[in-house]
Amino acid sequence: VTAEELASLDLSRCELAVLSACETGMGELSLGGQGVASLQKALHMAGARSVITSLWKVDDAATAKLFERFYE
Numbered sequence: 001v002t003a004e005e006l007a008s009l010d011l012s013r014c015e016l017a018v019l020s021a022c023e024t025g026m027g028e029l030s031l032g033g034q035g036v037a038s039l040q041k042a043l044h045m046a047g048a049r050s051v052i053t054s055l056w057k058v059d060d061a062a063t064a065k066l067f068e069r070f071y072e
Contacts (some may be wrong), residue, residue: 001039003038003039003041003042004042006039006042006043006045006046007042007043007045007046008046009046009047010046010047011043011046011047011048012046012047013047014043014046014047014048014049015048015049015050016048016049016050016051016052017043017048017050017051017052018051018052018067019039019040019043019051019052019053019054020052020054020063020067021054022054022056022057022058023054023055023056023057024039024040024053024054025038025039025040025053025054025055026038026055027039027040027041038053039053040053
């Protein structure tokens with residue numbers, strides 16, 4: 001999935017979007033001084049109220065345990 005695809009979604013009723021894969025919060029400097037383009041920004045543009053992403057590489061098993069507890 002690309003940032004462009006995410007931004008085109010209607011997530012206006014989405015309270016929380018979670019991208020639990022590694023480095024999903026990383027972005028690239030966009031051209032023209034527009035700041036950082038990222039999946040997180042695209043989700044906010046689509047209407048998601050809150051977004052959880054990762055800035056680093058994480059262990060799959062540890063991430064699974066974390067999100068099991070988070071969603072409980």
